[in-house]
Amino acid sequence: MMLPSYCTLNYNGCVTCSDAGIPVRVVSMEGDDALCEDAAGSRAWIAVELVMPVQAGEVLLTHGGVAIGRVAAQEEDF
Amino acid sequence: MKYVDEFRNGELARAVAAGIASLTDPNRHYKIMEVCGGHTHTIYRHGIKDLLPDQVELVHGPGCPVCVLPMGRVDEGIEIAERPEVIFTCFGDMMRVPGSKGNLLEVKAEGADIRMVYSPLDALRIARENPDREVVFYAIGFETTAPSTALTLQRAKKEGVENFSVFCNHVTIVPPVRALLDSPDLRLDAFIGPGHVSTVIGCRPYEFMSADYDKPCVVAGFEPLDLLQSILMLMRQLDEGRCEVENQYGRVVLWEGNLQALKSMAEVFELRPYFEWRGLGFIAQSALKLSAAYADFDAELRYSTPGVRVADPKACQCGEVLKGVLKPPECKVFGTSCTPEHPLGALMVSSEGACAAYYNFGRKSFEKIEIGSKK
Numbered sequence: 052m053m054l055p056s057y058c059t060l061n062y063n064g065c066v067t068c069s070d071a072g073i074p075v076r077v078v079s080m081e082g083d084d085a086l087c088e089d090a091a092g093s094r095a096w097i098a099v100e101l102v103m104p105v106q107a108g109e110v111l112l113t114h115g116g117v118a119i120g121r122v123a124a125q126e127e128d129f
Numbered sequence: 130m131k132y133v134d135e136f137r138n139g140e141l142a143r144a145v146a147a148g149i150a151s152l153t154d155p156n157r158h159y160k161i162m163e164v165c166g167g168h169t170h171t172i173y174r175h176g177i178k179d180l181l182p183d184q185v186e187l188v189h190g191p192g193c194p195v196c197v198l199p200m201g202r203v204d205e206g207i208e209i210a211e212r213p214e215v216i217f218t219c220f221g222d223m224m225r226v227p228g229s230k231g232n233l234l235e236v237k238a239e240g241a242d243i244r245m246v247y248s249p250l251d252a253l254r255i256a257r258e259n260p261d262r263e264v265v266f267y268a269i270g271f272e273t274t275a276p277s278t279a280l281t282l283q284r285a286k287k288e289g290v291e292n293f294s295v296f297c298n299h300v301t302i303v304p305p306v307r308a309l310l311d312s313p314d315l316r317l318d319a320f321i322g323p324g325h326v327s328t329v330i331g332c333r334p335y336e337f338m339s340a341d342y343d344k345p346c347v348v349a350g351f352e353p354l355d356l357l358q359s360i361l362m363l364m365r366q367l368d369e370g371r372c373e374v375e376n377q378y379g380r381v382v383l384w385e386g387n388l389q390a391l392k393s394m395a396e397v398f399e400l401r402p403y404f405e406w407r408g409l410g411f412i413a414q415s416a417l418k419l420s421a422a423y424a425d426f427d428a429e430l431r432y433s434t435p436g437v438r439v440a441d442p443k444a445c446q447c448g449e450v451l452k453g454v455l456k457p458p459e460c461k462v463f464g465t466s467c468t469p470e471h472p473l474g475a476l477m478v479s480s481e482g483a484c485a486a487y488y489n490f491g492r493k494s495f496e497k498i499e500i501g502s503k504k
Contacts, residue, residue: 102387120381
């Protein structure tokens with residue numbers, strides 16, 4: 052299986068680069084944080100205040116532990 | 130894998146490349162700048178350059194925050210990190226950026242408490258866990274990263290975490306692009322806009338490129354086909370004599386951006402009157418500092434950093450490369466005394482720096498690789 056070059060939680064190239072964003076799927080919510088899973092199956096807690104409201108199953112774009120955007124519905128199945 | 134395979138399909142890539150070739154005027158030279166370091170990385174990793182006609186030149190822009198950070202700001206971070214009461218936190222790539230007397234990794238080896246974090250929220254957690262120490266986060270990045278710092282500071286204020294502060298080096302993308310457009314050194318035809326910065330700020334801020342400078346701009350994603358399609362969209366605009374801002378990365382970028390993130394940034398930050406960029410000099414209103422409401426969390430005030438200016442090493446030509454005047458192999462120390470293992474300049478440090486991308490993906494010269502050849 053080919054993984055995105057810098058689009059997983061474990062290997063995302065340069066986090067200081069303003070353009071390294073990782074698409075993750077929301078697994079569950081707890082307050083302002085969401086447990087999210089990337090395309091490789093790695094999980095991390097991500098702060099989601101900036102993209103509220105968020106539901107389990109949605110795909111978010113995260114950068115530096117914070118969700119900054121949402122990935123369009125037609126491409127959720129990554 | 131869905132979401133990746135369709136953006137790396139070789140057959141589609143060749144079809145898009147043929148479309149670009151059909152729109153290329155053989156008597157014209159096209160200079161297209163990819164503003165973002167992430168795009169530079171994709172271009173060299175996937176050999177995009179080899180799919181383009183000779184007349185289409187890609188110029189690497191200033192969109193790597195590690196690369197544009199002036200040496201004086203690195204030195205000031207090191208001075209804070211050396212204080213015995215401080216736990217200094219930063220992203221991984223910052224650790225190797227050379228200051229005038231070494232880098233953070235070397236200072237850590239000498240005993241300073243410097244910790245690499247993935248998120249500013251990790252730095253805040255360290256502050257909560259170490260109430261008897263001062264925790265400083267070295268904030269760096271464009272508008273993609275600034276919201277995570279803003280959110281962290283909002284949480285720190287809400288929770289009353291007093292032993293946490295931020296050394297803010299966040300920069301903004303539009304002023305340096307405007308500076309490049311005003312630069313007499315460079316004649317550019319079009320721009321590939323940064324995809325994830327635009328997730329936050331939207332596409333509207335780029336309208337000045339078409340309105341004031343007659344330059345087309347296409348906001349692009351980061352897979353190889355994203356970039357090829359963006360170049361095709363730019364070539365169409367140039368062919369038809371149009372100058373517009375278009376959004377190729379519509380699956381992520383909304384035209385108006387992320388309003389919640391922008392609101393959070395507006396509360397926490399304000400524009401600096403000016404900020405120094407490596408290679409570009411001082412640019413007005415091109416960086417962020419903490420607003421008065423968050424002054425208690427400002428490491429610059431807490432540690433009275435002097436704001437010294439330090440000149441780059443003489444041998445280093447990062448500035449010219451950043452402006453697109455030189456290609457990385459034209460720098461006199463490229464690949465000899467400056468390598469990813471021992472970088473002299475910041476462009477060789479970050480994996481998204483133009484020099485590191487050239488070096489790591491085998492483009493150590495201008496030699497063009499013919500598709501299908503054994504080279």
